[in-house]
Amino acid sequence: MFVTMKEMLADAQQKHYALPAFDVSNYEMLRAVLDVCEEERSPALLMAIPADMEGRGMPLLTGMAQAAARTYSVPVCFHLDHATNMDLIRRAAEMGFSSVMIDGSSLPFEENAAITAEVVQFAHAKGLTVEAELGHVGNALVGNEKDTVLDEDPEQTLTDPAEVVRFIERTDVDALAVAIGTAHGVYAKTPTLRIDRLDQITAVCDRPLVLHGGSGTPEDQLKTAIAHGVTKINIYSDVVAAMNAGLKSKINHLGNPATWPIFLFEEAQENMRALIRDRIHMCGSNGRA
Numbered sequence: 001m002f003v004t005m006k007e008m009l010a011d012a013q014q015k016h017y018a019l020p021a022f023d024v025s026n027y028e029m030l031r032a033v034l035d036v037c038e039e040e041r042s043p044a045l046l047m048a049i050p051a052d053m054e055g056r057g058m059p060l061l062t063g064m065a066q067a068a069a070r071t072y073s074v075p076v077c078f079h080l081d082h083a084t085n086m087d088l089i090r091r092a093a094e095m096g097f098s099s100v101m102i103d104g105s106s107l108p109f110e111e112n113a114a115i116t117a118e119v120v121q122f123a124h125a126k127g128l129t130v131e132a133e134l135g136h137v138g139n140a141l142v143g144n145e146k147d148t149v150l151d152e153d154p155e156q157t158l159t160d161p162a163e164v165v166r167f168i169e170r171t172d173v174d175a176l177a178v179a180i181g182t183a184h185g186v187y188a189k190t191p192t193l194r195i196d197r198l199d200q201i202t203a204v205c206d207r208p209l210v211l212h213g214g215s216g217t218p219e220d221q222l223k224t225a226i227a228h229g230v231t232k233i234n235i236y237s238d239v240v241a242a243m244n245a246g247l248k249s250k251i252n253h254l255g256n257p258a259t260w261p262i263f264l265f266e267e268a269q270e271n272m273r274a275l276i277r278d279r280i281h282m283c284g285s286n287g288r289a
């Protein structure tokens with residue numbers, strides 16, 4: 001059985017550490033995250049992105065995560081990342097996810113609050129944790145793009161502390177993703193986090209705060225963000241880049257065109273595991289499970 005994210009984040013918030021939350025797209029990523037979480041005794045906060053939920057993606061990935069929860073001795077949470085509609089959230093709840101994010105961050109405040117409140121009412125009745133986003137964390141280089149794009153200016157969409165208070169009152173959401181200067185994907189230029197803004201938010205918000213776009217953000221800034229109240233750091237691009245680099249290096253030296261995947265992914269696994277271990281230690285979630 002999955003544990004809820006609320007449970008995991010409450011412990012982290014109380015004891016002043018953070019949880020690295022890893023989006024997993026396939027068996028190799030899932031395996032790397034869980035093996036290292038168990039070795040490091042870190043709770044495993046697994047997430048899935050909507051792009052991987054298409055077709056039979058949701059039941060298959062959920063099935064693997066459910067098997068993981070029975071197989072590993074650390075607590076496992078399975079969280080749907082960046083859902084933008086109720087349909088996907090209903091399917092996730094039926095499938096057994098223990099936590100969902102409703103991302104209304106591209107909507108005006110009132111609409112974001114309304115859809116978040118609707119999701120919270122639905123999800124809480126089923127025992128699921130809900131994360132929402134206020135302000136908007138934009139995109140740097142993501143997905144299948146190959147050209148460097150200019151990062152969106154994060155200053156334009158920072159979280160407004162005054163809105164946070166109203167948003168929590170309206171929605172009773174369990175965790176809140178905030179925009180304080182990060183972006184999703186691979187940065188074109190190094191971000192500078194607005195810790196002053198984070199402090200203003202922490203001062204008025206008792207809910208665990210989530211930082212999206214953890215990949216590529218300098219470690220000293222992430223550590224400062226944790227010290228100033230961030231409880232969950234989302235990491236995807238860094239793990240994918242580690243996997244891709246390992247595959248790229250290996251694939252150039254294949255002796256056998258039918259090299260088995262277990263050998264093909266050797267370097268990818270080493271790279272991902274090193275990165276995941278490093279992020280766990282940075283967050284201080286090791287030894288907490």
Ligand SMILES: [Zn+2]
Binds near residue numbers: 082212213
């Ligand atoms: Zn995100």
